[in-house]
Amino acid sequence: MDRITAMNAFVRVVEAGTFTKAADTLDVPNATVTRLIQGLEEDLKVRLLHRTTRSVTVTPEGASYYERVVRLLADLADIESSTRMSQGKPVGKVRVEAPAAIGSMVIVPALADFYRQYPDVEVELGVSNRRTDVVAEGVDCAIRAGEVVEQQMVTRRIGLFRFTTCTSPAFLKACRTPATPEELRSCPTVGMVSARTGRAMDFRFSNGDGTSVDITLEHRLVVNDTNSYVAAGVAGLGFIQAPSYAVGDALKAGTLVSLLEEWKTPDIAVNVLYAPNRYLSAKVRVFIDWTIALFDRHESLRLS
Incomplete structure (x- = not known):
């Protein structure tokens, strides 16, 4: 048995919580991870893990072994890393x-x-x-x-980045330009779904005196992908509030124009x-x- 390989498999099982996830991260069959752990336990003559059909938990002996093995593998990685870095x-x-x-x-x-x-x-x-x-x-x-x-x-x-409120030039000509964040409530807008909440994010603003405003809007379109979100703005589907790094090229090209610039968004x-x-x-x-x-x-x- 390759002891280092077995130790690494053991650490991955402990951290992943299942043999299947550990096998996936190691890119090896589930049976290989099982065999490595069994061999390690047989060699050490101690049970390292409690296994059920649904979960894997660490025994007291396994927990102690895990702490030492993590340090040992880190030292080995340090040795390899230093050698490779010395060679560039x-x-x-x-x-x-x-x-x-x-x-x-x-x-x-x-x-x-x-x-x-x-x-x-x-x-x-x-x-x-x-x-x-x-x-x-x-x-x-x-x-x-x-x-x-x-x-x-x-x-x-x-x-760090901020959000930029913008839309296409054609849409802006056809729609009244909002002078304040509140005026967006009467304008067509496109929403971006939050990965954390699963709901469309509010448009957020902060002016020069520190006043913050969060605007909850009824959107004509809601998407869950930034590329699609920017495309919707370029297509003139409404006002969007997108990450500055995502709309920089479109603003330079003139396919999007920004507005409400005096109302900054939080960093x-x-x-x-x-x-x-x-x-x-x-x-x-x-x-x-x-x-x-x-x-x-x-x-x-x-x-x-």
């Missing part, structure tokens, strides 16, 4: 999760630059508006826009997060550093 060659797969809009509009268009710098690193990018369980799903790092609810994760702020933080009990390997570190630099170059996302 981070290698391997990095599993990343990002919001759909940031993934498709910011990260993917710039990935050619990352591969030029790190040709031996493979990026597996999951783009979704759902909240991924980073530990259970074996994700190396996740990019989050807005509030971070995972309190136990290591979190690093990498960017939305973008963070990268990862599990605290996992060593930040060279491949993950260079991806995070590259992402930070990418956001810093982006006029609608940089922190300063």
Whole structure:
């Protein structure tokens, strides 16, 4: 039995909570993970996990073993990482999760630059508006826009953005231009579904004296994807309030025009997060550093 492979499988089972999820994150058959854990228990002559048809729980001996194995695997990763970094060659797969809009509009268009710098690193990018369980799903790092609810994760702020209220020039000519946020109530609008609540988000504003206004609107169209949302604005279906980084190109091209600019929207933080009990390997570190630099170059996302 490969002891290191078995230890890694054991850690993944504990963190994922099931053999099936652990097998998925390791990209091996479920039977392989079962065989590795059984071999580990036989070799150690101790039960590490309690198994039922529905769940897996850790025995007291397993919990103690887990804490030590995590540190040992981190030390081994440190050794490998230091060696590879000394050669300037981070290698391997990095599993990343990002919001759909940031993934498709910011990260993917710039990935050619990352591969030029790190040709031996493979990026597996999951783009979704759902909240991924980073530990259970074996994700190396996740990019989050807005509030971070995972309190136990290591979190690093990498960017900020605001929302821009806009529509197409043709629509603006045909519709009375609202002078205040309240006047949007009598205008056709398009709503964006919140991944957290499953409902259309309010339009949010804040003027120069700090007054905040949240406007709940009756939309003529509601979508759950930022690309479709921006397309609806460009198509003249109504007023939209979209992330600044998502509409920057359309504003420059003139296919969208902004309004209510004196009413700013609150800053939305973008963070990268990862599990605290996992060593930040060279491949993950260079991806995070590259992402930070990418956001810093982006006029609608940089922190300063």
